[in-house]
Amino acid sequence: MSRIDTLLCRLQDIKFESMQQDVVAATIRNEILQKKPLPNSYIMNFMKVFMSKIEEFGGEISEVTFEAYGDILTKPVSEITYKHYDVKGVSISLQENNTLIAEGTTGLKTWQASQRMAEYLVDDCSLLKDKHVLELGAGLGLLGLTVCSLCNCGSYLLSDHHSSVLHKLQRNIAENSNNLLCIPSVVDIDWEEVSQNGFTNSLKEKIQCVDVVLAADVVYDVKIIQPLVQTLLLIIEIMKEEGKIFVASTIRNEATYESFLKELDKHGLVSNEITKHHLNYLFMIRQPT
Incomplete structure (x- = not known):
């Protein structure tokens, strides 16, 4: 190898x-990830791909990279991690659990249908402009x-x-408040309780504006x-007459979804499927909904 080749390699x-x-x-x-860490498995996968790409392009893995990889291997697994989203230039960070079910609820994890609905609504914000929204x-x-x-x-x-969900929800609002055009409020609505005893007067007052x-x-x-x-039926009775209800579902079990449609039909509620094929995707990780 010539001196010039050696220099170029160096x-x-x-x-x-x-x-x-x-x-x-x-x-x-990254400073943000030090304070609000991603799941270890996600970081591990990233580092494996990163190192394989370095070698694929003929490079040597540096001491800095090896050290970072070693830190991940020895880092204890935390149940509480974050997901960070960059949505049209706005940063959103959510604290969530790694497991599908935690503390007896599925509410401590982000699910795909919420991403799809967000994309649909953000694609046409006029649907919600000046509207009073209940989620x-x-x-x-x-x-x-x-x-x-x-x-x-x-x-x-x-x-x-669920109390843990409400607690994390409040925390996520507080941590993202600087980026919000509208600061949401949080309320406890138990569908079982509502279906049996109806809404409290204070909740009725809120829903009347929806x-x-x-x-x-x-x-x-x-x-x-x-x-x-039953909760939806009671909301329809109370909310504004021209109000709209949007439901987004990930179809994991056809029978479960069919049961939902049959229950709607049983009470005279008509559902219209919204098909919009050209949404601007905001979230990188996607699954069919």
């Missing part, structure tokens, strides 16, 4: 090393926080029931379908 190594330092600093060592089964708040970041709602009421009801990924268990539909 420059290439320096380039790869500098690039690795920049990437590690911007990702694994059922808000979970960790991705849908509500996305809408409140990009659409000028009149007001936004996030509801759920123009739009949103519900994403709430049709997942046949046991909750009857109280959910």
